[in-house]
Amino acid sequence: MDNILEVKKLTKKYKDGDIEVTALDNVSFSLPEGFDLAILGPSGSGKTTLLQLAGGLDTMTSGDVIISGQSIKNMSDTEISDFRNMTMGFIFQMINLHDFFTAKENVMLPMLVAGVNRLEAEEKALKLLEKVGLSPRANHLPKQLSGGEQQRVAVARALANDPKIIFADEPTGKLDKMNSKLVIDILESLSHENGMSVIMITHDENIAKRFSRVIKLENGSVKNK
Amino acid sequence: MKLKDILLINIKKLKTKTKKALFLIIPIFVLITLSVILSSQITNIQEAMTQSVFGTISQKFTLIEVKTETTAFDPSKAFNTTSSVEDNRFSALDETTIGTIDGVVSVSLQTTLPVKNAQTTDLFTDKTVSFSSLSTLDTTAAAIYTTSDFTYTEGEAIPIILNASALTYSYEDWGDSTEITMDTSSITRGQGGVAQRLSFLKTEAISYDKDSLIGTTFTMSVGGLDSIQDYTMDRSSGSMVIKQLTDDEMATKVSDRETAISTYWDYDKISTPITYTFVVVGIVDDNTANTTYVPQDFGDILVTDYVAHEIASRNGTDIPTTVLNSTFTGVTYDGVEVKTSSSGMMGQMAKRMESSSSTSGSANTTHERPTDGGLGLGGEFGSTGYYIPGLVIQVDSSNNVTGAVSDSDVYATSTKYGDYLDVVIDNVVNRTAVIEDINNAGYAYQDTDDVAVFDKLQSTLSTVSSVFMISFIVLVSALVAFTMSKFISESIREIGIFRAIGMRKSSILTMFISQSLLYVLIGYAVGIGLGIALNFAAGYLVSGWFNTFLADTVAKTFNVVNTVDKGVFFGINFTSIGIYTALLIGISSIISVITSLSASKVSPVEAIKNE
Structure with a gap:
């Protein structure tokens, strides 16, 4: 079985004034295709750093990340931007929808970045919004949606270009229990439906149990295998 | 994207x-x-x-009239014998120098013609207008004052730009007396008419309509003998006594002059002026030179005719050098330039005499006198020389008289000097910059506040x-x-x-x-x-x-x-x-x-x- 994600001796160090901080220390793991991964750990353990490096949002100090057989270590900014657009989807704790776009337009955005025709993008965005149960709210601005609804739009956006991996950084962190369950259920069903892998950061053990693989991070290192 | x-x-x-x-x-x-x-x-x-x-x-502000310092009367230069180069007057060289300045379209020397007694009776009824100064003007500078073509064409009326200061007439007003005494304690010899005017000599402006005057054709006579001064001035008593001559005294003066002149000239011929037909194409009322303008290409023709008339009036008797520039006066020629003595005292007096014109018919204000006389500068100044129109007296480098010139082309071939340069610029907005360049080239000029x-x-x-x-x-x-x-x-x-x-x-x-x-x-x-x-x-x-x-x-x-x-x-x-x-x-x-x-x-x- 091919791995959708391989993390090899991934290290991230940065300077905080005069002090060198190791956010991630020699982390290695792999995730087969179709499998999901939950990353557990206390605050400051390096979970977000790992997700950012794996998603190509930040640069690594050493090591490598291989996604769908492609190493992102030596990709140029343009290459990694294009790769991220077509291969990955992101869901953030802070939701991060554009406040000047409607729900539909927010979902269209990754497709427009990819150069998809506007009409096609609109059609697909509406289908995705229907899947997350938000067709009636397609033309509403984020400020007109509840937190749960906004996060569902973010889920639809993350799925826009049929990514192979979805990176979710505590997507239910700001949501109540009901909306949290709703979002996780949607993520779970859509990922299985489309064969995509979900990598989620969470501090909730109950959510982590729903994932086929779990990594525990502490002080930038993996504590379990 | x-x-x-x-x-x-x-x-x-x-x-x-x-x-x-x-x-x-x-x-x-x-x-x-x-x-x-x-x-x-x-x-x-x-x-x-x-x-x-x-x-x-x-257009007026595209003209800059640069003048020399010698235009101011200098008593030390009475009976001037210095050359125009010594006097620092302008020549063709200055035209060239200023012509190289950026913004300058044309430069021309304003040459005052060495002729006298230019006058006309055609412009105004019963009034004689005299032109004390005739100068040449090129076509570019003339465009400032007229839209007409300012060139001479043989057989046609010659265009002329009148100076408004000439549109005056002068007359003598003695009142009921024949003698006037003036307190002369404030007059300084040599200052001409500056300190005090001769109260009986009046000058009045002639009212005119500019639009009516332009286009008028008139005949101007140039030359002829000077009017004889009909009064004497005596300062021997400490004040100035001005006394009218009697008719007999005047007749004697006229006769004396005729006798003297007839020795060498046909009197009738020499006393007859030459005439030209002019057409008024413009009127200047504010130029600093106070001169009337004729086309540049007409200047040589006029003076040549003027001199030729004198030569043709000679009766064949040799004119001895002893009488030239003494008994008989004219202009001098030193081999380079034909020069009047206009900057000297004699020239100043000559101008004042010339500006008098006679009117007729006004009671108590005019006194008809024989006008075909000589320049009787008797009284205070004592000279008895007779001005001969067109007489060119040859002098050597030391200003010694060597004879009378018999070549009528002498003026046309001489070097011209002048006190004014007419500088025309391309655009009035460049005026200040051009003036600065003119000053930097060594020519003094300053604009008025206006x-x-x-x-x-x-x-x-x-x-x-x-x-x-x-x-x-x-x-x-x-x-x-x-x-x-x-x-x-x-x-x-x-x-x-x-x-x-x-x-x-x-x-x-x-x-x-x-x-x-x-x-x-x-x-x-x-x-x-x-x-x-x-x-x-x-x-x-x-x-x-x-x-x-x-x-x-x-x-x-x-x-x-x-x-x-x-x-x-x-x-x-x-x-x-x-x-x-x-x-x-x-x-x-x-x-x-x-x-x-x-x-x-x-x-x-x-x-x-x-x-």
């Missing part, structure tokens, strides 16, 4: 974040509105000045225009830089989101540059529309101000009272608008690129962390 989609993002942002966008749009449209109004009104004011003032006298009024206004307008343009550049740069920097710093999260979903740095750059230019162009479009609309309102205000300005200042100085039509002030300076447009787009583009580069460098991680 497609550019069209990037632009749609910016339009979307504009719709939802309009208030923020106005921070850039409003100042831009204000600047553009101001630039339209200011540049248009400055041009309109300059056009109005051209129409109302310059149109009337702009001209400075225009220069000041012109330079003020230019300064305002320049200052505004510089301010425009600075303000646009600062505005775009400041507002775009602010937009970007407030858009870090937004940039992070775009980057996270895979938007390239180049697309981020394009997005912010196009956002900046979009807002600038909106401000520009509104500013142009508003500027053009408000320009009409501004035009009303400026036209009112301008006509008041004309009446309060310029009209008083230059007698120009024409108001300017309001329509002039509605003009729009599209050239300036084009320049401001180019500046706006150029500067905005550059500043947008510079500020947007920082946006493209924002890391998606930092952007998300910034939340």
Whole structure:
């Protein structure tokens, strides 16, 4: 079985004034295709750093990340931007929808970045919004949606270009229990439906149990295998 | 990402974040509105000045009359025997020197013709007008005063530009007496008519209508013998006693002169002037030379005829050198120039005598005297020389008389000198710069305050225009830089989101540059529309101000009272608008690129962390 994600001796160090901080220390793991991964750990353990490096949002100090057989270590900014657009989807704790776009337009955005025709993008965005149960709210601005609804739009956006991996950084962190369950259920069903892998950061053990693989991070290192 | 989609993002942002966008749009449209109004009104004011003032006298201000210092009477140079080079008068060399100055179209030497007794009775009924000075003027300088072709054509009336100061007539007013005593304690010998006028000699202006006079053809006589002075002046008693001559005394003087002249000339011939037909093409009322102008190509012809007439009047008897420049006077020729002694005392007195004309028929004011006499400078000055019109006396380098010239072409082939150079410039706005260059070349000239009024206004307008343009550049740069920097710093999260979903740095750059230019162009479009609309309102205000300005200042100085039509002030300076447009787009583009580069460098991680 091919791995959708391989993390090899991934290290991230940065300077905080005069002090060198190791956010991630020699982390290695792999995730087969179709499998999901939950990353557990206390605050400051390096979970977000790992997700950012794996998603190509930040640069690594050493090591490598291989996604769908492609190493992102030596990709140029343009290459990694294009790769991220077509291969990955992101869901953030802070939701991060554009406040000047409607729900539909927010979902269209990754497709427009990819150069998809506007009409096609609109059609697909509406289908995705229907899947997350938000067709009636397609033309509403984020400020007109509840937190749960906004996060569902973010889920639809993350799925826009049929990514192979979805990176979710505590997507239910700001949501109540009901909306949290709703979002996780949607993520779970859509990922299985489309064969995509979900990598989620969470501090909730109950959510982590729903994932086929779990990594525990502490002080930038993996504590379990 | 497609550019069209990037632009749609910016339009979307504009719709939802309009208030923020106005921070850039409003100042831009204000600047553009101001630039339209200011540049248009400055041009309109300059056009109005051209129409109302310059149109009337702009040509006048393209003429600069440079003069030598020797035009002031210098008593030490009475009976002047120095050369014109020593006197530092102008020559063809000075024409060449000044002709090389930038902005100078033509330079011509104003040469005073060595002729006397130019007069006419044709211009005004019962009045003789005398022209104490005839000078040549080239066609370029003449264009300042007339639209007619100022050239000599054989067989046609010769164009002439009259000097208004010649349109006077002089007469003697003795009242009931034949003798006048004057207190001379304040008169300084040699100062001519400066200290005190001879009270019985009157001069009155002849009223004339300029438009009626122009086009008038008249006959002018040149030459003939001087009027004989019909009075004596005696200072021997300590005061000046001026006494009219009796008829017998006058007759004796006339007879004595005829006898003397007949020795060498046919008296009737020499006392008959030569005549020409002229047509008035212009009238000068303010030139400093107080001279009447004839075409440059006619000057040599007139003097040649004048001299030829004298030569032809000789009766064949050799004229001894002992009588030349003593008993008989004329002009001198030293092998280089034909010279009058106009800067000397004799010349000054000669001029005063010449300016007298006779009228007839006025009771108690006029005394008819025989006019075919000599230059009787008796009394105070004691000379009894008779002026012979056209007589050219040859002198050597030491000013010793060697004989009478018998070549009528002597003047045409001589070197010409003059006290005035007529400098015509290409544009009145260059006047100050040209004058500075003339001064730097060693020729003294200074404009009167009247001209400075225009220069000041012109330079003020230019300064305002320049200052505004510089301010425009600075303000646009600062505005775009400041507002775009602010937009970007407030858009870090937004940039992070775009980057996270895979938007390239180049697309981020394009997005912010196009956002900046979009807002600038909106401000520009509104500013142009508003500027053009408000320009009409501004035009009303400026036209009112301008006509008041004309009446309060310029009209008083230059007698120009024409108001300017309001329509002039509605003009729009599209050239300036084009320049401001180019500046706006150029500067905005550059500043947008510079500020947007920082946006493209924002890391998606930092952007998300910034939340």
